[in-house]
Amino acid sequence: MPDNRISLGQGILKGLALTIKHFISRPIITVQYPEERLVTSRRIRGCDLVWDSERCTACCTCAKSCPQGNIHIETKVRPDNTREAVVFEIDHGRSMFCGLCVESCPFDAIHMGRSYERATYNRDSLVIPKEKLVAQGDRQPSGYFRPQFEETLPPQSLLIYGGKSSEVKTPENPPPQSPATAAPVSEKKEPAEREKVGVK
Amino acid sequence: MQDAGLSIAFWLLAIASVGSALAVVLLRNVFRAALLLISCFFAIAGLFVTLGADFLAMVQILVYVGAIAILLLLGIMLTKEAMRGSPFSRWQVGAGIASVLLLISMIWVFNQTDWPKTNTEVALEPTTAAIGLKLLDMDAGFVLPFEIASILLLAAVIGAIVLVKEK
Amino acid sequence: MDWLHWIIYVVIILAFVLTLVMSFILIERRVVGRFQLRLGPNRVGPQGILQPVADAVKILLKEDIIPSKVDRVVHLLAPIVTFAPAVLIFAVIPFQQAGNGLFFDLKSTASMVDLDVGVLFIFAISSISVVGLVMAGWASNNKYALLGAMRTIAQMVSYEIPMVLAVLGIVLIAGSLSLADIVDKQNIPFILLQPLGFFIYFLGATAEMNRSPFDLLEAESEIVAGVNIEYSGMKFAMFFLGEYAYALAVSTITSVLFLGGAKFPWGLLPQSFIWLLVKILLVFFVILWIRSTLPRVRVDQLMGFAWKFLLPLSLINLFLVAAEGMLPSGFTxxxxxxxxxxxxxxxxxxxxxxxxxxxxKVA
Amino acid sequence: MALKTEPIVVNMGPQHPSTHGVFRMRVTFDGEIIKDLEPVMGYLHRGVEKLAESRTYTQFIPLTDRLDYLASMTNNLAYVLAVEKLGNIEVPPRAQYLRVIMAEMMRISSHLMAVGFMINDMGAFYTPLLYMYREREKLLDLFEMVCGQRLTYNYMRIGGLSHDVPPEFLPALKKFVSEMPGFIDEYDQLLKENEILLARTKGVGILSKELAINSSASGPVLRGSGVKWDIRKADPYLVYDKLNFEIPTGTVGDIYDRYWVRMVEMRQSVRILEQAIEQLPAGEIRTALPHLVRPPCGEAYGHIEAPKGELGFYIISDTGVAPYRCHIRAPSLINLTALKDMVVGLMLADAIITLGSIDIVLGEVDR
Structure with missing residues (x-):
C-alpha cells in the first residue's frame, strides 16, 4: 500500500539534506571525453567492421545474414578453384551494428571493430571498400563472437567500480594475457590512464 | 538651475501624461492602449516626484502600475478581439458631448477657485512619517475616516470572496 | 546636485550588475552541476570562467528572428522593459555604510541614492518587470507565451502581497523605509529577529524571480519557456540577463534587509563591501540548492500557497512584530x-x- | 457567477519537451483546465510489423530492439519466446536464468528512466533524473559487457542467447544488487515524502480499476489502479515460477500510485536478481538450431511482463524463413489510449505528468 501520511515539510527537508550530501561528499561521475576515455567492453560492437582478406572465402554468408542488405560482395573464381572477393563494401551509414554478419561468418573472417569515432562529413565516405576494411591503425577487431580476441583485450571499465576496470576489484579473475596479437585500440585507452577519473 | 531643471521635467512629464492619456482614448488596439495607460501612470508618478511627494510617487507605481494596470492587462488578454478594439457604437455621440461638458465644467471650476498660494520655498522633506502621523494620529489625524475606509475595503474583500466561492 | 557622484555610481552599478550576473550564470551552472554529480561547463578558460563570454558571443551572433504576426513594437520593447527594472533596483542598495570599513572609510553611505522610501522603491520598481513579461507574452502571438503571461500576472500580483507584508516587519523594527537606516539598525541580523518574516520573504522572492519550485512562468516541460518562446538572439539575452539580474537583486535585498548588508555579524570585524558580496553568494547558493532539489508546484497550488499559506502567516507575523514593538527595549x-x-x-x-x-489538494 | 470563456486549442507536440518523442496532443483548454485531449500518433511509424515479413526470424531480432528502446532486452525476449513457442524449441536452463536476469536488469533500468523523467516533467531540474541515470549507467555497463552495446542489445537468440556472460559479469552484478537497495532508499528520501510531489501526484490523473481493465491497460498503470495482474505470476514464463517475489498494487490509481508501484517493483527486481544469481546453473546457453529457423505452420502468441506492461508478439508461420505475419501488442500504445480519460478536467501541468506516469516510448507506440 502506498504511504498516505500527511507531512508538514519534513519531506522537503529530507530531500534538501540528500542533495547537499551529494554536493559535499559524492564523487563526480563525469568522464571528460576527449581527454579521458573509458575502456569499452571486450565485446563492443563498434562502428566499423574489420575484414580479414586472408580468411575470407567470399561465401557471402555475411551478406545474406544482414537484415539491411548492407554488405555488397562481388566474387570471382581463382585458377585454383577458390573464390575471391573482388568487391567487398559495407555501407556503415545504414548499418545498425547488430553483429549478425560476424555471428554468421563460418571462417572468422569478419569482426566487429573496437573504435567508436567514425563520424565523417559526407555519406559517401561511410561506404567502405575492402582496402580500408582490413585491420590497420585503430581499426582493430573486438571480441564479439571471437573469443580468441576477447582474452587478449583490456578489461572494460565499469562505473560500478567507480569507473575503473572490471578486473580491479575481482582478484579471483586472472589478469589478461599481454595484448600481443590484438593490441588495444589506442594508447589513450590504457586502464592506468583511466584511473584518474575514478578518484576525482 | 534646479528650478529650470524642474520646469523642464514638469513639462516633459505633463506632455507625456497628457499624450499617453489621449493615446489611450484614441488607439484602436486595446492592449497598446493599456500599455500607454501604464506610461500615463508613470508620468503622473514623475509629477509627484517633482512635487516632492516621494511616498505618493512610489505608491502610485506600486498600486497603479503594479496591481491595477496589470489586472487590466489580464482582463484584456482574456478578451478575444483585443487587437481589433472596440467597435463604433451609438453611444459615441453622447459620450463625446458628456466629456466635453465635463471638461468645460472642470476648467470653469479651476478658474473660479481661489487657490491658496505660497511664496516661501517648500523644503523637500521625507513625507512618509508626516503621512503616517496625519492618518493615525489620535488628535490631529484622520483616524476615523481611515478606519471607515479600512472597513469598507474589508467588506469589499469579503464580498469578492463570497462572489467567487465555489458552490 | 553632485553630477560626478551620479556618473560614478551609474558606472559602478552597471559594472557590479553585469559582472555578477555573468558570474551568477557560471556559478549556477557549476553549482547545479555539482549537485547533480556533473562538472558543469569547464572548457572555456580555466574552470570555465569564460563560459558566459562564450555564451554572450554565441547569442549575439544568432539570427534575430521576429515572427511575422507579432506586434512588432511591443515585441521589441518587452525585453528592455523586463531588464531595466532589475538594474534600477540597485540604485538604492547601500553597498557599504558610512564609518569605519575594513579597507577604507566612507563619509556617507555608499549607494547611488539613499531614498527615504527605499523599500517602497524596490517593490514599486520590481513590479514593473511584470509589465515587460506580459508585453512579451502578448506580443509574441503564441499560445504558450500567452499562457505564460497569464501565469506571470497571477503569480507576481499574488506573491507581492505577502512579500511586502513580510518586509513591513523589518520596517517596523527599524522604524525607517530607508535601506541605509535598516542596515544601520541591524546590530544583530534581522533574520534572527524576524525568522518568520525571512521565511515568507524568501519564498515570495523565489516566486517573484521565477525560480524553482515556483518557476511556472518558464516551465519548460509544460509551456516550453513561456513568454520568451518566440525570442532569439539579443532579445532573448535580455530576458535571460534580466532573470539573473533579478536573482542578483533578490539575493542583494535579502542580504541587506535580513542579513545585515555590509556589516559583519555582531560587528566582530569592520564592515566591508566584501561581507555583502559573501552574503549575496550565500543567498544565491540557497536558491540553487532549492532549485536542484524540488519539483515545480502546479499553478493553482501556487496561488493557494500565496493566499492561504503565506498571506495569513505574514499577517500574523506583522501583528507579532507590532506587539513586540510595545515591549521595552533590552530583551533582544x-x-x-x-x-x-x-x-x-x-x-x-x-x-x-x-x-x-x-x-x-492532497487526496 | 459564470463567465463565458473562449476555449483555446493548443497543439502540444510533435516537438514538445515533455511528449517523450514525436507525439502530439491536441488539447482544448479553458484557461488552464483541459476540456478535451486528442492524442495524435504515427510520427515515428516505421512499419516494423511489415518489415518482419521480409526478414528471417533471426534477422528480425535487432529490429525489436528499436521498439521500446529503453527496454530492448525485454523486446528481444518477448519475440524469441513467441518464436520458440511456435517452433517448440527448448531453451537450456542457464539461458533461461540469464534471460530472467537480463529482463529484471532491464526492468530496473526502464523504471529508473520512467520515474526520473516523470519527476523531470514535474519540473525538478534534472537532479532526481541524473541520480537515477547514475544507476542506469551501471546497468548499461553490464549490458555492454555482455553483448557489446549499450542501447540496442540484440542479445537473445532463438533457442537461447548469443553469448554466455563473461566471468567478470557476475561479481559486478552482485555488487550492483547489494548496492541498489541503498540507492532506492535515497530516491525515496528525495521523493517519496516530498510535499510538492505529493501535492502534484496524489489524486491526480486517476484511472479507475474498471476503466483500467476495460481499456486493457497493463503493467504499472494497471497495477497502480489496484489490479493484481502480472504475467510473471499469471502465466509464468522462463523460470519465474521458481523465484519469490511480490506484485505491488496501488489503491487509487493516481500518478503517485503508479510512481510507487514502479519504486517497489525495482526493489522486487533486485530480489529476483539475488535469487537468480544464486540459482544460476552452469551449462549450455543455446540450443543447436539450423541457421535458418523454419517453424512449423501455425500461430503463436508469446507475451511477457515488460517494464511498461504486457508485451506480446503474435506470429503466424507458413513454414517459411520469415514470419507470415507478426503483430506486436505494444503496452505503451494501449496504456496511452487511457490518457484522455485520465486528464480531462485537470490542468495543463497535470496532463504532462500523467503522460509521464504512463511511461510511453514512441518507438513502441508507433512501431
Whole structure:
C-alpha cells in the first residue's frame, strides 16, 4: 500500500539534506571525453567492421545474414578453384551494428571493430571498400563472437567500480594475457590512464 | 538651475501624461492602449516626484502600475478581439458631448477657485512619517475616516470572496 | 546636485550588475552541476570562467528572428522593459555604510541614492518587470507565451502581497523605509529577529524571480519557456540577463534587509563591501540548492500557497512584530528565542492546516 | 457567477519537451483546465510489423530492439519466446536464468528512466533524473559487457542467447544488487515524502480499476489502479515460477500510485536478481538450431511482463524463413489510449505528468 501520511515539510527537508550530501561528499561521475576515455567492453560492437582478406572465402554468408542488405560482395573464381572477393563494401551509414554478419561468418573472417569515432562529413565516405576494411591503425577487431580476441583485450571499465576496470576489484579473475596479437585500440585507452577519473 | 531643471521635467512629464492619456482614448488596439495607460501612470508618478511627494510617487507605481494596470492587462488578454478594439457604437455621440461638458465644467471650476498660494520655498522633506502621523494620529489625524475606509475595503474583500466561492 | 557622484555610481552599478550576473550564470551552472554529480561547463578558460563570454558571443551572433504576426513594437520593447527594472533596483542598495570599513572609510553611505522610501522603491520598481513579461507574452502571438503571461500576472500580483507584508516587519523594527537606516539598525541580523518574516520573504522572492519550485512562468516541460518562446538572439539575452539580474537583486535585498548588508555579524570585524558580496553568494547558493532539489508546484497550488499559506502567516507575523514593538527595549535575546520558536510552531501548524483545508489538494 | 470563456486549442507536440518523442496532443483548454485531449500518433511509424515479413526470424531480432528502446532486452525476449513457442524449441536452463536476469536488469533500468523523467516533467531540474541515470549507467555497463552495446542489445537468440556472460559479469552484478537497495532508499528520501510531489501526484490523473481493465491497460498503470495482474505470476514464463517475489498494487490509481508501484517493483527486481544469481546453473546457453529457423505452420502468441506492461508478439508461420505475419501488442500504445480519460478536467501541468506516469516510448507506440 502506498504511504498516505500527511507531512508538514519534513519531506522537503529530507530531500534538501540528500542533495547537499551529494554536493559535499559524492564523487563526480563525469568522464571528460576527449581527454579521458573509458575502456569499452571486450565485446563492443563498434562502428566499423574489420575484414580479414586472408580468411575470407567470399561465401557471402555475411551478406545474406544482414537484415539491411548492407554488405555488397562481388566474387570471382581463382585458377585454383577458390573464390575471391573482388568487391567487398559495407555501407556503415545504414548499418545498425547488430553483429549478425560476424555471428554468421563460418571462417572468422569478419569482426566487429573496437573504435567508436567514425563520424565523417559526407555519406559517401561511410561506404567502405575492402582496402580500408582490413585491420590497420585503430581499426582493430573486438571480441564479439571471437573469443580468441576477447582474452587478449583490456578489461572494460565499469562505473560500478567507480569507473575503473572490471578486473580491479575481482582478484579471483586472472589478469589478461599481454595484448600481443590484438593490441588495444589506442594508447589513450590504457586502464592506468583511466584511473584518474575514478578518484576525482 | 534646479528650478529650470524642474520646469523642464514638469513639462516633459505633463506632455507625456497628457499624450499617453489621449493615446489611450484614441488607439484602436486595446492592449497598446493599456500599455500607454501604464506610461500615463508613470508620468503622473514623475509629477509627484517633482512635487516632492516621494511616498505618493512610489505608491502610485506600486498600486497603479503594479496591481491595477496589470489586472487590466489580464482582463484584456482574456478578451478575444483585443487587437481589433472596440467597435463604433451609438453611444459615441453622447459620450463625446458628456466629456466635453465635463471638461468645460472642470476648467470653469479651476478658474473660479481661489487657490491658496505660497511664496516661501517648500523644503523637500521625507513625507512618509508626516503621512503616517496625519492618518493615525489620535488628535490631529484622520483616524476615523481611515478606519471607515479600512472597513469598507474589508467588506469589499469579503464580498469578492463570497462572489467567487465555489458552490 | 553632485553630477560626478551620479556618473560614478551609474558606472559602478552597471559594472557590479553585469559582472555578477555573468558570474551568477557560471556559478549556477557549476553549482547545479555539482549537485547533480556533473562538472558543469569547464572548457572555456580555466574552470570555465569564460563560459558566459562564450555564451554572450554565441547569442549575439544568432539570427534575430521576429515572427511575422507579432506586434512588432511591443515585441521589441518587452525585453528592455523586463531588464531595466532589475538594474534600477540597485540604485538604492547601500553597498557599504558610512564609518569605519575594513579597507577604507566612507563619509556617507555608499549607494547611488539613499531614498527615504527605499523599500517602497524596490517593490514599486520590481513590479514593473511584470509589465515587460506580459508585453512579451502578448506580443509574441503564441499560445504558450500567452499562457505564460497569464501565469506571470497571477503569480507576481499574488506573491507581492505577502512579500511586502513580510518586509513591513523589518520596517517596523527599524522604524525607517530607508535601506541605509535598516542596515544601520541591524546590530544583530534581522533574520534572527524576524525568522518568520525571512521565511515568507524568501519564498515570495523565489516566486517573484521565477525560480524553482515556483518557476511556472518558464516551465519548460509544460509551456516550453513561456513568454520568451518566440525570442532569439539579443532579445532573448535580455530576458535571460534580466532573470539573473533579478536573482542578483533578490539575493542583494535579502542580504541587506535580513542579513545585515555590509556589516559583519555582531560587528566582530569592520564592515566591508566584501561581507555583502559573501552574503549575496550565500543567498544565491540557497536558491540553487532549492532549485536542484524540488519539483515545480502546479499553478493553482501556487496561488493557494500565496493566499492561504503565506498571506495569513505574514499577517500574523506583522501583528507579532507590532506587539513586540510595545515591549521595552533590552530583551533582544529572549525575543530572538521567542521568535524562532514561534516561527517554527506557526509554520508547522499552518502547514498542517493548509493541508487540512485542502490548499494543496492532497487526496 | 459564470463567465463565458473562449476555449483555446493548443497543439502540444510533435516537438514538445515533455511528449517523450514525436507525439502530439491536441488539447482544448479553458484557461488552464483541459476540456478535451486528442492524442495524435504515427510520427515515428516505421512499419516494423511489415518489415518482419521480409526478414528471417533471426534477422528480425535487432529490429525489436528499436521498439521500446529503453527496454530492448525485454523486446528481444518477448519475440524469441513467441518464436520458440511456435517452433517448440527448448531453451537450456542457464539461458533461461540469464534471460530472467537480463529482463529484471532491464526492468530496473526502464523504471529508473520512467520515474526520473516523470519527476523531470514535474519540473525538478534534472537532479532526481541524473541520480537515477547514475544507476542506469551501471546497468548499461553490464549490458555492454555482455553483448557489446549499450542501447540496442540484440542479445537473445532463438533457442537461447548469443553469448554466455563473461566471468567478470557476475561479481559486478552482485555488487550492483547489494548496492541498489541503498540507492532506492535515497530516491525515496528525495521523493517519496516530498510535499510538492505529493501535492502534484496524489489524486491526480486517476484511472479507475474498471476503466483500467476495460481499456486493457497493463503493467504499472494497471497495477497502480489496484489490479493484481502480472504475467510473471499469471502465466509464468522462463523460470519465474521458481523465484519469490511480490506484485505491488496501488489503491487509487493516481500518478503517485503508479510512481510507487514502479519504486517497489525495482526493489522486487533486485530480489529476483539475488535469487537468480544464486540459482544460476552452469551449462549450455543455446540450443543447436539450423541457421535458418523454419517453424512449423501455425500461430503463436508469446507475451511477457515488460517494464511498461504486457508485451506480446503474435506470429503466424507458413513454414517459411520469415514470419507470415507478426503483430506486436505494444503496452505503451494501449496504456496511452487511457490518457484522455485520465486528464480531462485537470490542468495543463497535470496532463504532462500523467503522460509521464504512463511511461510511453514512441518507438513502441508507433512501431
Amino acid at each position: 535575546w529572549p525575543i530572538v528565542a521567542l521568535n524562532v520558536t514561534l516561527a517554527v510552531a506557526l509554520v508547522v501548524i499552518w502547514a498542517n492546516r493548509f493541508y487540512r483545508v485542502g490548499g494543496a
